Amino acid sequence: MNxxxxxxxxxxxxxxxxxxxxxxxxxxxxxxxxxxxxxAQFRLRRGSVHALMGENGAGKxxxxxxxxxxxxxxxxxxxxxxxxxxxxxxxxxxxxxxxxIHQELNxxxxxxxxxxxxxxxxxxxxxxxxxxxxMNRKTAELFGRLNIKxxxxxxxxxxxxxxxxxxxxxxxxxxxSDVLIMDEPTSALTDREADHLFEIIRDLRxxxxxxxxxxxxxxxxxxxxxxxxxxxDGMYIGTHSSKSITRDEIIRMMVGREVSQMFxxxxxxxxxxxxxxxxxxxxxxxxxxxxxxxxxxxxxxxxLVGSGRSNVAETLFGVTPASSGQIVIRGERVAxxxxxxxxxxxxxxxxxxxxxxxxxxVLDVLENMQIAALHKGFTRSGFVRGRSVAAACAEMxxxxxxxxxxxxxxxxxxxxxxxxxxxxxxxxxxxxxILILDEPTRGIDVGAKAEIHAxxxxxxxxxxxxxxxxxxxxxxxxMSDRVMVMHEGKVTGFLDRKEASQVKIMExxxx
Numbered sequence: 001m002n003x004x005x006x007x008x009x010x011x012x013x014x015x016x017x018x019x020x021x022x023x024x025x026x027x028x029x030x031x032x033x034x035x036x037x038x039x040a041q042f043r044l045r046r047g048s049v050h051a052l053m054g055e056n057g058a059g060k061x062x063x064x065x066x067x068x069x070x071x072x073x074x075x076x077x078x079x080x081x082x083x084x085x086x087x088x089x090x091x092x093x094x095x096x097x098x099x100x101i102h103q104e105l106n107x108x109x110x111x112x113x114x115x116x117x118x119x120x121x122x123x124x125x126x127x128x129x130x131x132x133x134x135m136n137r138k139t140a141e142l143f144g145r146l147n148i149k150x151x152x153x154x155x156x157x158x159x160x161x162x163x164x165x166x167x168x169x170x171x172x173x174x175x176x177s178d179v180l181i182m183d184e185p186t187s188a189l190t191d192r193e194a195d196h197l198f199e200i201i202r203d204l205r206x207x208x209x210x211x212x213x214x215x216x217x218x219x220x221x222x223x224x225x226x227x228x229x230x231x232x233d234g235m236y237i238g239t240h241s242s243k244s245i246t247r248d249e250i251i252r253m254m255v256g257r258e259v260s261q262m263f264x265x266x267x268x269x270x271x272x273x274x275x276x277x278x279x280x281x282x283x284x285x286x287x288x289x290x291x292x293x294x295x296x297x298x299x300x301x302x303x304l305v306g307s308g309r310s311n312v313a314e315t316l317f318g319v320t321p322a323s324s325g326q327i328v329i330r331g332e333r334v335a336x337x338x339x340x341x342x343x344x345x346x347x348x349x350x351x352x353x354x355x356x357x358x359x360x361x362v363l364d365v366l367e368n369m370q371i372a373a374l375h376k377g378f379t380r381s382g383f384v385r386g387r388s389v390a391a392a393c394a395e396m397x398x399x400x401x402x403x404x405x406x407x408x409x410x411x412x413x414x415x416x417x418x419x420x421x422x423x424x425x426x427x428x429x430x431x432x433x434i435l436i437l438d439e440p441t442r443g444i445d446v447g448a449k450a451e452i453h454a455x456x457x458x459x460x461x462x463x464x465x466x467x468x469x470x471x472x473x474x475x476x477x478x479m480s481d482r483v484m485v486m487h488e489g490k491v492t493g494f495l496d497r498k499e500a501s502q503v504k505i506m507e508x509x510x511x
Contacts, residue, residue, distance in 0.1 A: 029066060372429065
C-alpha cells in the first residue's frame with residue numbers, strides 16, 4: 001500500500017462492472033450541522049465478505065443505512081444486480097434483496113422469537129388467522145440450518161443480548177437476501193458464539209451472497225473478510241484485500257495518524273480501600289462475591305457471557321439490590337438499594353447497553369450528559385444553573401472529542417461510539433470516587449478506544465477506583481491491575497497484572 005492511499009480519498013473508476021452485486025457511487029448525505037457522507041463510494045462482490053472500517057462518525061453506518069433503505073441520500077447512485085435502484089424504505093430494500101442487522105437490536109420483547117422473525121409475513125390458515133404451529137415449525141427449520149438452539153415460542157424478553165443477536169441474524173437470513181449487512185454483529189457474543197456466526201457467514205458466502213461486515217475488531221476482519229474498505233470523516237479512503245494490508249496500515253487509514261499506544265496503563269500505587277464487598281449475593285444469579293477495591297486501582301472483571309459479571313455491577317449500583325451480603329464504602333457499611341443512593345456515595349455506572357439503559361434517544365446531547373450531575377453544584381435554590389451546566393457539558397464534550405453539531409443535537413443522530421462518549425461524560429461530571437464501566441469501548445473505533453483507555457488510566461492515577469468489565473481479553477489484560485474472574489455466578493479466582501494471561505483467565509472462566 002502506498003502512503004497516498006492512507007492520507008487521501010482514492011478515486012474509483014467510473015461504472016461498476018457486472019461482477020459487483022451492489023455498488024454506490026458519489027453518495028452525499030447531510031444531517032443538520034453535519035456532513036455524514038461526502039462523495040462516498042462502495043462496491044460489494046458476489047460471494048464475498050467485505051469489511052467496512054472507520055472511526056465512529058466516519059460515515060460507514062450511514063452509508064449502510066442508505067443501502068438498507070433507512071436513509072435517503074441527498075445525491076448519488078445505487079446499483080443492484082446491474083440496475084440502478086432507489087431504495088425508499090427498509091421494506092423496499094428487503095424486497096429487493098438487501099437485509100441489515102443493526103448494531104442496536106430492534107426486536108419486540110413482548111413477542112415470541114417466531115413472531116419477531118416472521119412479522120408481516122406470518123403464515124395463515126384457511127380462515128386468514130396466523131398459523132402459529134406452522135410459524136414455529138418454519139422457525140425451527142431455519143434454526144436447524146443455522147445451528148441455533150432456541151425455542152421458537154420463547155419470548156424475546158427472556159433472551160440474553162447474545163441470543164437476541166442470533167435471532168436478528170436468523171431474521172435477516174429468513175428473507176433469503178442477496179446482500180446481508182452486519183453492523184457490529186459480535187459486540188455481545190462470546191468467542192464460541194462468534195465462531196458460530198462466522199460459520200454462518202462463510203456458508204452464506206459460499207451460496208453466492210454478498211456480506212457487508214462492520215466491525216472495530218481487527219482479528220475478526222482478518223479472520224472473516226475477503227476485502228476491506230476504510231472511511232474517514234464521511235469520505236471513502238480506499239479498498240484493499242484483507243490479506244495484503246497490515247494492522248498498522250488500516251489504523252493509519254482510519255485515523256489519519258499513528259496510534260502509538262492502545263493500552264496506556266500507568267503504574268499507580270494503590271491507596272486505601274474505597275470499596276469492600278463481602279459475600280454479596282443476588283438470589284438465583286450470583287453468590288459469595290467478595291473483594292476489595294482500592295483508590296487508584298483498576299479491577300478487571302472477566303468471564304463469559306452469563307457469568308454474572310454485569311449482574312454484580314448492577315447490584316453494586318443498586319439497580320437490582322442484593323439479596324444478602326455487605327457493601328462498605330470508605331469504611332462505612334451502606335445499603336445501596338437504588339442508583340440514586342449509589343450516586344450519593346460517589347459511585348458511577350456505565351451500563352453495557354447504551355440504547356436500552358443508557359441513552360435517552362429522544363433528548364439532546366446536553367440533556368443526556370447533564371442528567372446525573374445536576375445535584376453536583378449545578379443547582380441553586382432548587383433551580384438548575386443552566387449556563388454553568390451547559391459550559392461544563394461543552395467542556396466535557398470537547399475533552400472526549402464527541403463528534404456532534406452541538407449540545408442541542410439529538411443523541412439518536414450520533415454514531416454509537418459518540419453516544420458512548422456522551423454517557424461516559426455524563427458520569428465523569430459527577431466526579432465519582434468509584435467508577436464501574438461495563439463494556440466501555442463496545443462498538444467504538446480504535447482511535448476512540450485508545451482515548452478512552454487513556455482517560456480511564458488518568459482517572460485511576462487521580463485516585464478513582466475503577467471496575468472494568470469487558471469481553472475483550474486484550475482490554476482486560478492491558479488495563480487491569482488485577483483481574484477477578486467469574487463463572488456461573490461464582491468468583492473463581494483473582495490474577496495480578498504480572499501473572500494474568502488469556503489462558504489463565506479462560507481456565508478460570510470455564511471451570
